[in-house]
Amino acid sequence: MLKNMNIKYKVLFVVNPISGGIDKSVIVEHVKERMAARKGELHIYYTNGKNDKEELTDVIKDFKPHRILIAGGDGSIKLVAEILKDDIVPIGLIPAGSANGLAENLNLPSTTEEIADIALGDNFVEVDCIMVNNELCLHISDIGLNAALIKNYEEGDVRGKLGYLIQSVPTLIKSDFPFRFSISIKGQTMEHEAVLVAIANAKKYGTGSRINPDGEFNDGIFEILVFKKFDIPQILKTFQENAEYEKDFLEIFPASEAHIKCYKKVPFQIDGEYRGEVDSVNAKITSYKLKMACPPEFAQNAAKSR
C-alpha cells in the first residue's frame, strides 16, 4: 500500500463486457464504490476484442496503475499479462468468464464483496508463466481431446459451462484420438500415445477437474500430463481432492523446457482459447512471473512450497 498519503492509489479495471455471458454492471458499481470510499483513482477499460493490446498498452503507460483488476476469463488475464511482462504491477482477479482456470486455482471466495477484498488486498502469489509456441500460457495448454472440445464450443451458440458440456458428446464421437507423439526434455526423447497431452502450470482446469496434483504456481516448473486413454471412472476421479491415478491412465513429466512432436496434426489450445491444429509444441518457463492478489492462506501455502 502507498506510504505517501498525497499520492492517490490508482487502479485500472479491465472489464471484458462479453465474457461468460455475464453482466458486469454490479461488480463495476461495487469497485467504483470501493475506490470512492478509499479516495483512490479508478480508470475502467472495457475490452473491444479488436485492438485491446495496443489500446491497453497505451492506457497502462499513461495511467501508471498501482493495481490492475480484471473482470473476465483467462483470455482477458492473458491480455494484461502479455502487456506487463517484467513490469510487476499486482493483478486482482474478478472471475467472470466462461473459463476461469487461473482464478479456479487461486481458491477465491464466492461473493462479489469477498472477491473484491482479495483482488484489492495485500496477499500475493508470484505465478510462473510458460511460453507455449511463442504465446504466453498462464494456466493450462493442451493438444488433443480438450482442445477439440474447445474448438467445437467456440463454434457453438451456447456460452458458459453448459455450452462446453453440450459439445462434449459430439466431440467424443467425431474424434480420432489417440495420437502418437514424442516428448523431449533435457536432451531425452520419449515416444508416447495419448488422447490428451497437457502442459500445466496449475492444478486444475476451470471446470474444477484436478488433472495435475503436483502443480504449483510458483515452483519454476510445469508438468507435462500424458492422458493415455479415455477412461470415465478415472476422469471422474479428477474432480476429487488428492486423487491418485493409474499409470496406464496418466503419466506426468515435470520440466522447465520441453518439445513435443506429433506424427499428425492435432487440435491445440492455450488457456481456453483454440489455436488451430499443430504437430509441434515448444514450451518454456519465462524469466518473469506475474504478481497475483490471492487469499491469505493461499499466499502462506505458496510461500511454504517455494
Ligand SMILES: Nc1ncnc2c1ncn2[C@@H]1O[C@H](COP(=O)(O)OP(=O)(O)OP(=O)(O)O)[C@@H](O)[C@H]1O
Ligand atoms: N467487446 C468485445 N466483443 C467481442 N469480443 C470480445 C470483446 N472483448 C473481448 N473479447 C474477446 O473475448 C475473449 C477473451 O474472453 P475471456 O477469456 O476473458 O472470457 P471467456 O468468457 O472465457 O471468453 P470466451 O467465452 O470467448 O472463451 C478474447 O477472444 C477477446 O478478443
